Amino acid sequence: MATAQKTKAADKQNLSKKLVGTLKKYYKGAPRKTDLSVLETILYGVCLENTSYEDADAAFKRLKKSFCDFNEMRVSSISELTDLFDGLPHAEKRALQVRGVLQYIFEKSFDFDFESLRRKTLEQGARQLGRVKDLSSFVRLFTLQNILGGHIIPLDSMSKNISVWFGFLEHELSLEEASEGIKSIVKKAEVPLYCYFLRCLATDARFVKQFSEDHFKKEKKEIDLDIVLDRLTKLLSKSTTTRKKTTTPKTKKNVTKKVITKKPAAKKSSPARKKTHGKKTVKKKTVKKTVKKKVTSQKPKRKKPSTKKKTVKKPIIKKKKSAPKKKSSR
Structure with a gap:
């Protein structure tokens, strides 16, 4: 039985690689690397549960812009927080998680610095996050996987349904049991790719009905x-x-x-060509007219020098010489 289980686990590991490879060809993008603080990572996990990355980014931006600081966010009412998650499933549950995290951190150190989680082990970090009120298992595992980087696979209900559709898990398992059971199938180095493309498929609007809870309740066959x-x-x-x-x-x-x-x-x-022929005839007429104008313009030019000659002859014609008259008087 042990050898049979090992062969099944190895087959599932090879199958998971092939499935991720096909999804990688269909969906673009890659796992994201963020430089968020520990508290911001928790809040982003609250926004990401059972939603797409685009909707989570928009909700996270609304959270940060709507309040001046984390203390104002902590003091705000649940109705104000639920309005920020409008359009997302379980908006009130998200609001309770945000308020519970902020209240826990503030009561512990009277500050919103939660970076001490980075210096703890996985067991210590899981215990500390387990004390936060109303915090879901997905948000806890998402925070541990991004902050401490262990072999942890955070699964929400949508990503769990995809894993069941792949034949890796049973539908009756809880989210914590499913996250623990899939560790033997997905290796530590392949966790970011698996989670990323699994969410892309789960949140695709064309396949939402295919992976819904009602669909899995009807089909109880082994895959x-x-x-x-x-x-x-x-x-x-x-x-x-x-x-x-x-x-x-x-x-x-x-x-x-x-x-x-x-x-x-x-x-x-x-008809456009005919018009072009007409234009050519018009050009010939204009040429003739210009020739006539040139001929007429040459005539006044000849008259002008003639007038100039006459003006030159006039002073020559006068001939006012007194020399011959003087000879006659003698």
Whole structure:
């Protein structure tokens, strides 16, 4: 029995790598590396539970912008905090977790510095986070995995359902039991990739019904591991084919419109050529006119020098010489 269990665990490890590889081709992006403090990491985990990364980022920004500091956030009412999580599932539960964390840290040190968690072991950190009121198991494991970096796989209900669909877990397990049981399947170095792409698939709007709680309650069959990879590729290929089908009728309509517009354009081109012939004749007429103008313009130019000659001759014609008159008087 022990050898059989080892072979099953090894097969599941190889299968998990292949599943992550197919999801990596379909979904873009990579696991995020944040420089958040311990308290900010806890608050971001509250925002991330059972949501996508985009919705968690938006909720986390609203939390930080709505209050001046953590003390004002601690003193605020539950209704004010729930409004910040509007649109996310279990908004009131998130508000209770935020208030419980802030109240615990403030009562402990009268400050909101919780960086002492980095210097503790996994067991010590798990004990300390377990004392926080209303804090879920996902937020505790998410904080430990990001702060202390142990072999921890934080699973919420959505990511747990994906693991059940893969055949790695049973649906009857709790979240803590599921997170502990999947350690033998996903190695420590592969945890960030597994959690990232698992969330991308779980929060995809096209597959939400496929991985809902009601769907797993109806299907209580054992899953064959040899079919899981083919089942995932078929599921992803269906979404791509639906995209192509929706885009093909639009392209056909555009092609018919283009053909209709080309026909009147060809008819208009023929009269346009005739007009060009008319333009050429007009150019010839203008050339003739310009030639006539040049001829007329040359005539006044000839007259001008003639006038100048006359003006020059006039002083020569006067001939006022007194020499001959003087000879006659003698």
